[in-house]
Amino acid sequence: MKKHPFSGFKNFLILWSTQSLSQLGSSMTAYALTLWLYEKTGSSLSAAALTICSYAPYILMSIFAGALTDRFDKKKLMLCCDSFAAVCTVAVLALFCTGRLAGWHLYLLNAVSGLMNTVQQPASDVAMTLLIPREQYQRASGLQSLSRSLISILNPLIATAVYSFAGLKLVIALDLGSFAVAFLALLLLIPIPQNEVQKEESVLSLAKGGLSFLKQNSMILTLILFMAGVNLVASAFDATLPGFVLPNPKGGARILSLVTSCSGIAMIFGSLLVSLLPKPKNRVRVVYLTMFFSLGTENFLLAFAREPWLWCVGQIIGWVLVPVMSANLDVILRTSIPLPLQGRVYACRNTFQFFTIPIGLFLGGFAVDRFFEPLMQRCGNICWLTALFGSGKGSGAAMMMGVLGLLGVLLCLAAGKRLRKYHYCDGDGAE
Numbered sequence: 001m002k003k004h005p006f007s008g009f010k011n012f013l014i015l016w017s018t019q020s021l022s023q024l025g026s027s028m029t030a031y032a033l034t035l036w037l038y039e040k041t042g043s044s045l046s047a048a049a050l051t052i053c054s055y056a057p058y059i060l061m062s063i064f065a066g067a068l069t070d071r072f073d074k075k076k077l078m079l080c081c082d083s084f085a086a087v088c089t090v091a092v093l094a095l096f097c098t099g100r101l102a103g104w105h106l107y108l109l110n111a112v113s114g115l116m117n118t119v120q121q122p123a124s125d126v127a128m129t130l131l132i133p134r135e136q137y138q139r140a141s142g143l144q145s146l147s148r149s150l151i152s153i154l155n156p157l158i159a160t161a162v163y164s165f166a167g168l169k170l171v172i173a174l175d176l177g178s179f180a181v182a183f184l185a186l187l188l189l190i191p192i193p194q195n196e197v198q199k200e201e202s203v204l205s206l207a208k209g210g211l212s213f214l215k216q217n218s219m220i221l222t223l224i225l226f227m228a229g230v231n232l233v234a235s236a237f238d239a240t241l242p243g244f245v246l247p248n249p250k251g252g253a254r255i256l257s258l259v260t261s262c263s264g265i266a267m268i269f270g271s272l273l274v275s276l277l278p279k280p281k282n283r284v285r286v287v288y289l290t291m292f293f294s295l296g297t298e299n300f301l302l303a304f305a306r307e308p309w310l311w312c313v314g315q316i317i318g319w320v321l322v323p324v325m326s327a328n329l330d331v332i333l334r335t336s337i338p339l340p341l342q343g344r345v346y347a348c349r350n351t352f353q354f355f356t357i358p359i360g361l362f363l364g365g366f367a368v369d370r371f372f373e374p375l376m377q378r379c380g381n382i383c384w385l386t387a388l389f390g391s392g393k394g395s396g397a398a399m400m401m402g403v404l405g406l407l408g409v410l411l412c413l414a415a416g417k418r419l420r421k422y423h424y425c426d427g428d429g430a431e
Helices: 010-041 045-061 060-070 074-097 103-133 134-165 166-186 201-216 216-243 252-274 282-296 298-303 306-319 322-336 339-356 357-376 383-387 394-419
Strands: none
Touching: 010 045, 010 074, 010 103, 010 166, 010 216, 045 060, 045 201, 045 322, 045 339, 045 357, 060 074, 060 339, 074 103, 103 216, 103 252, 103 322, 103 339, 134 252, 134 322, 201 216, 216 252, 216 282, 216 298, 216 322, 216 339, 216 357, 216 394, 252 306, 252 322, 282 298, 282 306, 282 322, 282 394, 298 306, 298 322, 298 383, 298 394, 322 339, 339 357, 357 394
16 A cells, blocks of 8 residues: 555644744734734834844844754644743733733843744754654645745734724734644644653753764864855845835835735745655755855846746745755755754754844845945946946835845855765765
8 A cells, every 4th residue: 555645744734734824823813913013103123123132032043042952852842832922922912901011021032932933943953853754755845834934924914904994902902812723732632752861961051962963073173164154144034025025116115015925935846846756865965056056046146137927936046955955955854863962952942043144134235325326426427337237216126135145155056165075865964
């Protein structure tokens, strides 16, 4: 009898689907609170600070959070962190209903929620490893990419619609309802196997263990640092995109929404592709070649294109292979890191791989506003610059896209030279 493609990980499917529903609810609340705060303050910086407050603990405390993950029961940690995050959401609702909600409340509560996510994320990663059969790692990663893609598309649409027609209360109520479903499913339906729990070591000692593992495993460390560079370029692109599309005569808010949504649509197709693809011969090569294709095409296409449909094509090209990269990187980590070390190593990965995102967001916006736009205004009469990047406001952002494309290509070439010596195929080892 032919084995069913999804046999052997029913518990993963329950956990994945319910946690994805809860993540959608949390994302909707975060988006609605951003809209609410912007309406109150009229400041983009004030609204962006919400993301910074939730992201800062994730970067600063991840190493120690991973040590906690390896020391304590994964299921209890996840339930505890989800409960604290829900309490923060209830506090927001209570403050809003009493008319006392202020911006500083949101910053503080977002920081607490971010801290809880810092602990919950590595615990969830290890729990997934414990639940997923080894031969299903790639398919499971494709499903996780699919849910992230759907959330990125549905979150702003649903949150905006509910917030506009029913207000913040209903958005938060939906969030709490999705939390209840995920909490009860994890509590009652999903037994998470126990791996070796290390209680005899201090948190500091466990954190050092994660760093030591990365130091001793050059392939994984090189991949993480490569992805940190990719995140730097990608986040700078995210900061540049609005300044490129919004002032363009053929752009505007509606076109920006369309172009942005194309990335989520592309990732859905990429996630489905991952679930169907066979195991590659060398997953390391897949990681850097997919990123070389993405960074070496999208930025240049947007930099030199003048038509919105080409911008959409650029987004699709740039994002369709991201789930393929993510799945192969995920399999490398899950199969090469021993289970007792996964929590602390994943947490170290979170710090080293994602700390470049806020840096890229800042540098991208700063470079466009303070350097490239003024440069194009001064040099707009140079015909070859105009031919490449256009004229008027937004041409500086187009030049920035071109620079990011060049940086992305150089990054991938340099990383490819280093990564080419490694061969990895599901535990066969690095050579």
